Amino acid sequence: MKPKYQVIIDDMKSKILSGEYRVLEKIPTESALQLQYNVSRHTVRKAILELSNEGFLRSEKGSGTYVSNLYQSKFSGNNSNKKTIGVITTYISDYIFPSIIRGIERRLNEDNYSLLLASTNNDVEQEKKALEMMLSYGVDGLIVEPTKSNLYNPNIAYYLLFMEQDIPFIMINAYYEELDVPFLRLDDVKSSYLATKELISKGHRQIGLISKEDDLQGKYRMKGYIKAVGEAKLRFQPENVFSYNTETKANLSNALKDFITENKDLLTAIVCYNDEVGLVVANICKQLGISIPEELSIIGQDNSYIAQNANIKLTTLTHPQEQMGNDAADWVIKKLQGKRDLPNEHYYQPKLIKGETVKELEE
Secondary structure: OOOHHHHHHHHHHHHHHOOOOOOOOEOOOHHHHHHHHOOOHHHHHHHHHHHHHOOOEEEEOOOEEEEOOHHHHHHHHHHOOOOEEEEEEOOOOOOOHHHHHHHHHHHHHHOOOEEEEEEOOOOHHHHHHHHHHHHHHOOOEEEEOOOOOOOOOOOHHHHHHHHHOOOOEEEEOOOOOOOOOOEEEEOHHHHHHHHHHHHHHOOOOOEEEEEEOOOHHHHHHHHHHHHHHHHOOOOOOHHHEEEEOOOHHHHHHHHHHHHHHHHOOOOOEEEOOOHHHHHHHHHHHHHHOOOOOOOOEEEOOOOOHHHHOOOOOOEEEOOOOHHHHHHHHHHHHHHHOOOOOOOOEEEEOOOEEOOOOOOOOOO
């Protein structure tokens, strides 16, 4: 359990960094803080002293305690000639993220920029902490992969604060629809559309979809699937769609096993949310004795390294990965250099990569 004074410190930092307490604004009195946090005056004073030492507050004798922004210079003062770009991604060491970060790092190194990296594990509370760290450090620019981008985000105030402070930032892979922000992303509608269309062209009519519902990519990949099914005059069948989210991902293998078992005599193919899910499906089919692609065709998406190194060569769609990272870093650098008319949005076009997990059905 945190000491009581640390609880006050963390809460007040959040309020300062989110803009709830503004720079130069007077904070509540010690008596008011005692009541608010249900602590002693000594505990309040200890928290205020620590926050003042870190540059978040400054006290004026006889007047009160005010919000300060000296915390930023404490981090950046010794390295003022070298700009720092913050990078927040949902994950760091998994799936396509090492390639994206490699692209960012390579471009930043070309212009001698530093990189400050954080991940959220697709959790909004961890995203909040990452954003607070970036604001505390005083980063010059920011690259963000949104957390649970298909849901309302409670951290919008932090992004508005970056805008207010003229700190340029760009989003990758998705964006928050509540905000008018620049972004770089794959054309996810087209990716899933091409995957579904490939299966239809091979004679498949009963095609399942596995989709992730809390990320914007899942929303658009479902849209691509529905578009292809509609164009082919096939009936959209909700029971052919399996949805999961970040919280249910831990039990994904068991849930998918039930889905595939229930539908093994109906579905002839499945469009998967990504390669990771595609390989989970392939492994389940192996356990159930379902032959791929003879009995079930599978298409993944993103052309990730796990697909490239798997025992089975997965049919998949491309994702820009390292190029996206490079382009995001380049955008922020150019913005900081004063370049105007930079694009506010860019969609990378996916291409099908044929593997050995799709079979053409005989008529």
